[in-house]
Amino acid sequence: xxxxxxxxxxxxxxxxxxxxxxxxxxxxxxxxxxxxxxxxxxxxxxxxxxxxxxxxxxxxxxxxxxxxxxxxxxxxxxxxxxxxxxxxxxxxxxxxxxxxxxxxxxxxxxxxxxxxxxxxxxxxxxxxxxxxxxxxxxxxxxxxxxxxxxxxxxxxxxxxxxxxxxxxxxxxxxxxxxxxxxxxxxxxxxxxxxxxxxxxxxxxxxxxxxxxxxxxxxxxxxxxxxxxxxxxxxxxxxxxxxxxxxxxxxxxxxxxxxxxxxxxxxxxxxxxxxxxxxxxxxxxxxxxxxxxxxxxxxxxxxxxxxxxxxxxxxxxxxxxxxxxxxxxxxxxxxxxxxxxxxxxxxxxxxxxxxxxxxxxxxxxxxxxxxxxxxxxxxxxxxxxxxxxxxxxxxxxxxxxxxxxxxxxxxxxxxxxxxxxxxxxxxxxxxxxxxxxxxxxxxxxxxxxxxxxxxxx
Numbered sequence: 001x002x003x004x005x006x007x008x009x010x011x012x013x014x015x016x017x018x019x020x021x022x023x024x025x026x027x028x029x030x031x032x033x034x035x036x037x038x039x040x041x042x043x044x045x046x047x048x049x050x051x052x053x054x055x056x057x058x059x060x061x062x063x064x065x066x067x068x069x070x071x072x073x074x075x076x077x078x079x080x081x082x083x084x085x086x087x088x089x090x091x092x093x094x095x096x097x098x099x100x101x102x103x104x105x106x107x108x109x110x111x112x113x114x115x116x117x118x119x120x121x122x123x124x125x126x127x128x129x130x131x132x133x134x135x136x137x138x139x140x141x142x143x144x145x146x147x148x149x150x151x152x153x154x155x156x157x158x159x160x161x162x163x164x165x166x167x168x169x170x171x172x173x174x175x176x177x178x179x180x181x182x183x184x185x186x187x188x189x190x191x192x193x194x195x196x197x198x199x200x201x202x203x204x205x206x207x208x209x210x211x212x213x214x215x216x217x218x219x220x221x222x223x224x225x226x227x228x229x230x231x232x233x234x235x236x237x238x239x240x241x242x243x244x245x246x247x248x249x250x251x252x253x254x255x256x257x258x259x260x261x262x263x264x265x266x267x268x269x270x271x272x273x274x275x276x277x278x279x280x281x282x283x284x285x286x287x288x289x290x291x292x293x294x295x296x297x298x299x300x301x302x303x304x305x306x307x308x309x310x311x312x313x314x315x316x317x318x319x320x321x322x323x324x325x326x327x328x329x330x331x332x333x334x335x336x337x338x339x340x341x342x343x344x345x346x347x348x349x350x351x352x353x354x355x356x357x358x359x360x361x362x363x364x365x366x367x368x369x370x371x372x373x374x375x376x377x378x379x380x381x382x383x384x385x386x387x388x389x390x391x392x393x394x395x396x397x398x399x400x401x402x403x404x405x406x407x408x409x410x411x412x413x414x415x416x417x418x419x420x421x422x423x424x425x426x427x428x429x430x431x432x433x434x435x436x437x438x439x440x441x442x443x444x445x446x447x448x449x450x451x452x453x454x455x456x
Contacts, residue, residue, distance in 0.1 A: 003033040004454055005107040007098065011117035011137075012039040012068060012076065012086075014253050014279035015357050017046070019137050019218045020115060021251035022240040024061050030450050033107050034061040037097065039068040039086075041076055045253040052255035066093040077280060080194035083201040087120060095124050111453050116143065116215070119208035126211045133214035133449070138356040139384065140217045140234055141227045142377045144172055145179055146186075146206055162186055162199035175226035177383050185376040214449055218360060220435035220442045223389075223428075235445040239360040239432055241339055253279060254335035260303055263331045267301045267346040273412055274341055274367075275351040276305035278358065281374040283310060287402055288317045294408025296322065300348070300416075301329045305336050342367050349415050351395070351408075354381040363391070366429030368421055370395055370411055372403065391425045 006027055010020040017038065024034045038046060043065035050057065057063055068082065069089030076082055102108045112132045114121035122132040136143045152158045156165055164181035171178050186199045209215065218238040221228055228234060264272060273295065277283070283291070288311040295302045311317045323332070338358070341347060342365040351370045352358045359381045362369055369392030371382040385392040393411055395403045415421065435442040 003031065003107045004110045005033045005035065005101075005105075006453065007035045007037060007101075007109050007112045009037045009094070009112065009114045009118050009121050011115040012042045012082070014251075015355050016115050016117065016137050017042065017251040017253075018357055019238075019240045020113070020135060023113070023135065023237075025058065025250075026240070026446070027450075027453075028058050028060045032060075032453070035097075035101060035109070036061055036063050037094070038063065038065050039090075040065040041068060041070075042253065046251050049252045049255045064097065066090055066097060080191075080197040084197050086118075087201060087204065090118070091120050091124050094121055095128065098124070098128060098130070114212075116209055117205060119205040119212070122208045122211040131453075132212045133216060133453075134209045134212040136215065136217040136234065138218075138377045139227075139359075139380055140219045140224050140231065140236065141172075141177055141179070141384075142185060142380055143215075143217065143234065144176070144227050144231050145170070145184070146202055147209070147231065148172055149203065149206065157181065161196060162202070163195070173226055173230045176230060177380065177388055179380055179383075183376075183379040188375050214452065216445070216449060218356065220432060220440075221445075222431045222435060222441065223363070224384075235449065236435075237442050237446045237449065239364045239436065239442075241361055241364050250339075252335065254307065256335055256337040257333035258337060260331055260333050260336055261340060261344070264303065264341065264344045264346045269345050270348045270416075271301050272344075272346045273298060273300045273302040273349055273351060274347050275302060276336065276338060276358065277310065277353040277372070277374065278355045279307070281310070281353050282312055284312055285317050289319045290402060290405045291408065292319050292322050293405035294403075294412075295330065296326055297405055297409035298412045300412060301346075302326075303331045303333070303336065303341065303347075305338075306332050306334065308334060349412065354378040354385065356381060359385065360432075363389075363425075363428050364432045366425045368392055368415055368418075368425045370408075370415060389424065389428055391421060391428060 008020050008024050010016040024036055028034060043063060067089055069085035098109050109130055112121055112125040112130055113135055116134040116136045119134050122134060125132040153160060157170060159165055167181055169178035169180050186202045187195055215234045217234050217236045218240045219236040220238050221236055339361055342361045347367055349370060350362045350367045354371050354373045355378060369385050371385055371392050372395045373379045373382045386394055393415055395407060395411060397403050434440050437443060
């Protein structure tokens with residue numbers, strides 16, 4: 001008997017690949033076969049990282065690739081040009097891939113699960129008679145905002161190009177978080193042409209999402225309850241985080257430094273400041289050095305993830321003598337197994353860019369936050385953390401755009417001494433874990449989704 005065969009398509013960014021890879025492992029555990037489609041550029045990164053750590057993907061998950069339409073030397077962090085290129089190239093290549101699978105394999109593709117940021121795949125699937133689901137990997141409030149763009153245009157909050165007609169905050173419903181019009185995710189560029197490209201890409205995907213039978217999200221009912229009341233057709237199935245299978249590959253672009261876990265084992269409970277800014281943020285040398293000096297001033301053990309491209313400095317960016325001075329209590333790695341790190345009992349707080357994966361991982365493990373958003377949805381996530389859930393503090397740049405070493409020191413001390421904030425973090429940890437247990441809100445939503453995909 002043929003297995004139900006799901007084609008999974010993430011947007012080509014680290015924070016999108018990881019939750020969809022976790023979902024793929026969940027689907028495999030429920031009897032599905034997966035074809036996981038990265039762009040060629042990211043496919044190579046995932047395969048190389050797997051090779052470096054000596055890992056193997058599950059035999060029922062096949063990693064394949066399609067071109068993104070960009071040249072080999074072009075910058076994939078240029079989101080506007082990447083989106084424009086993909087929209088021209090990926091739909092046709094995706095259709096070719098599905099036809100090839102269905103002609104050559106017994107297990108035909110029965111569903112496409114596409115990142116909502118790649119929802120054009122829902123049109124391709126519908127044309128081919130294949131059922132579809134759209135997956136939202138960020139805060140569901142942001143999806144609500146995007147799907148409400150026509151309403152905001154009608155109310156003269158935005159013009160026809162998605163630009164704000166008035167500065168301030170928008171609340172889609174009384175209990176949803178306020179969202180600053182200057183921080184809408186499709187407006188994070190100073191070039192009008194590029195802004196228009198991103199906006200058109202967003203609108204194209206919002207229209208294509210209407211072809212999906214399911215819209216699922218990496219959140220849970222209790223975390224964004226007002227949003228799910230506003231958008232009842234979105235089913236939260238998160239947090240999508242490794243549990244019983246902590247050693248399985250989850251689609252990292254860089255090889256993890258697993259040795260840092262042994263170092264964490266040697267640290268006192270609730271003592272380590274964990275610092276990680278995701279896969280995209282870039283810091284100038286001045287800011288990089290302020291972070292280093294702030295960690296030194298804090299006096300706390302720290303684990304700091306410093307990607308090879310985290311700073312734009314062309315030479316050793318660390319303050320002179322810093323690494324020698326903190327050698328006994330600091331660990332610096334290129335990339336970490338973050339889900340394991342945040343679950344470790346020695347970790348006391350998380351200095352973060354507020355990406356949604358990082359946010360969900362911190363919430364799931366009851367780790368308080370120091371928030372330092374870089375762009376797009378990260379400002380909304382900061383608002384959730386600091387104002388709605390009250391489980392973290394902001395780090396605020398000064399007039400020159402720098403977060404000082406002294407502020408880092410003071411905020412770390414303040415956070416570690418705030419027992420009420422720690423208690424709220426523990427409360428949200430329990431709510432997150434309850435949601436994925438048998439009978440929990442995400443557990444029930446996931447079961448409904450799985451049962452629908454098993455229908456012939």
